[in-house]
């Protein structure tokens with residue numbers, strides 16, 4: 001019954017304000033923090049390809065449990081991706097509350113932002129746009145990694161970029177996630193007053209510098225990494241993108257038929 | 259060297275059936291130490307007697323002259339025309355408040371509602387004897403608390419806030435600052451639970467998206483960022 005009353009009135013059975021808005025705000029930040037920090041680790045993992053293909057292979061197998069299993073299990077990776085996917089969905093659900101929910105809100109915000117030219121106001125807009133883009137891009141990527149974890153590796157990942165023509169997709173996702181994540185982590189600091197110290201203004205200026213350094217660093221690393229995958233993908237396929245063209249399909253079919 | 263400056267002001271009377279919103283352009287000679295208050299007064303005296311705008315103190319104390327100056331909310335009486343190198347200044351009324359006419363908006367009634375909403379007065383369960391001195395307070399805490407009382411209710415933090423423009427019921431930095439002021443004051447017996455009842459929702463502290471345009475534009479340089487974070491930590495920690 002208490003749920004019914006709270007849902008109906010927006011107040012608890014004691015006639016008090018619901019504590020849920022506080023929890024939602026907290027979980028928005030907690031999931032954002034997790035995802036933001038996860039993306040740092042994630043970037044170091046995928047950029048292992050820059051060291052060498054063998055090194056990335058070793059790292060991949062490590063995530064599949066090569067330390068304690070005789071045959072590494074990609075299913076372990078699928079499990080981790082499923083968990084991240086769940087957190088991602090919760091974060092997106094909470095983030096949705098903040099997005100403009102009708103055209104007038106969008107229009108008023110955009111006009112104000114263009115008129116005032118204030119950093120954090122513009123940065124929020126970037127976060128909203130990139131967040132929106134990730135509804136689609138993030139979901140597609142996570143679903144693919146969850147269901148095809150066995151393909152992750154120097155060969156499979158490179159082939160996906162080049163032969164499957166996924167690099168434009170990842171290029172957009174890279175910008176979306178790096179901008180959104182680094183702005184988000186900065187926002188977390190000013191939102192909760194982390195690292196504030198005695199001089200909040202000075203701290204904030206420093207945090208903003210760090211934020212930009214992080215954005216540039218991870219974008220740079222991400223672009224180099226993407227470049228490496230595309231290059232290896234090109235080499236593997238000898239420039240043959242269309243591996244499923246009708247001619248090869250027929251050839252394959254005939255072979256199978258024989 | 260004096261120069262000619264251009265002031266472009268939005269004109270509109272929402273109460274008139276024939277008034278159409280438009281920008282009127284005025285050219286005038288800049289004088290030494292000219293503020294927007296001086297410029298607008300001159301325009302009204304010599305160029306356009308119909309232009310509406312508000313001023314009272316002309317010294318950044320009363321908070322009645324807030325307006326959008328080239329897109330940013332500022333106190334017009336504290337804004338010097340010489341700070342605009344190209345000599346073109348565009349004026350618009352503060353958004354988020356009820357537009358009265360041209361550059362004049364009603365901040366007063368809004369602030370009054372806000373004060374009632376956050377119960378902006380000391381709550382105590384004993385009858386204070388005003389012939390006696392108030393209970394003393396730690397000097398450092400007193401400084402920090404009364405610092406927040408320097409707010410002049412100009413509405414600049416509200417007009418600067420993108421969140422407020424999207425969500426009209428949002429209480430704004432001025433309201434959250436007020437709550438923080440009483441939450442810090444030992445004379446006030448209200449608990450965090452009580453403050454949660456006032457601002458513990460998405461129209462209050464949890465609606466703030468940390469855009470910080472309040473902090474960056476407050477003419478009194480109040481520590482709005484820190485105080486909002488302080489209230490957020492306090493109220494999010496409640497069970």
Ligand code: HEM
Pocket residue numbers: 025028029030031032033035036037039088091092093095096098099127128130131132133134135136138177180181182183184185187188191466467
């Ligand atoms: C569909 C995907 C996503 C959507 C729709 C989304 C949306 C949002 C929105 C609207 C905010 C602003 C919240 C506010 O103003 O209070 C936000 C904050 C944040 N996001 Fe996302 N986001 C998504 C994915 C991600 C990802 C993948 C990351 C990790 C890189 C991330 C990290 C963050 C962080 C750290 C914050 C700050 C948290 C806070 O303000 O409490 N988000 N997100």
Ligand code: SF4
Pocket residue numbers: 408409410411412413414415416431432435472475476477478479480
């Ligand atoms: S907090 Fe600052 S900007 Fe906001 S009303 Fe008070 S003085 Fe004006």
Ligand code: FES
Pocket residue numbers: 312313314315316317318319320321322323324333334335336
């Ligand atoms: S006229 Fe009083 S603050 Fe500007």
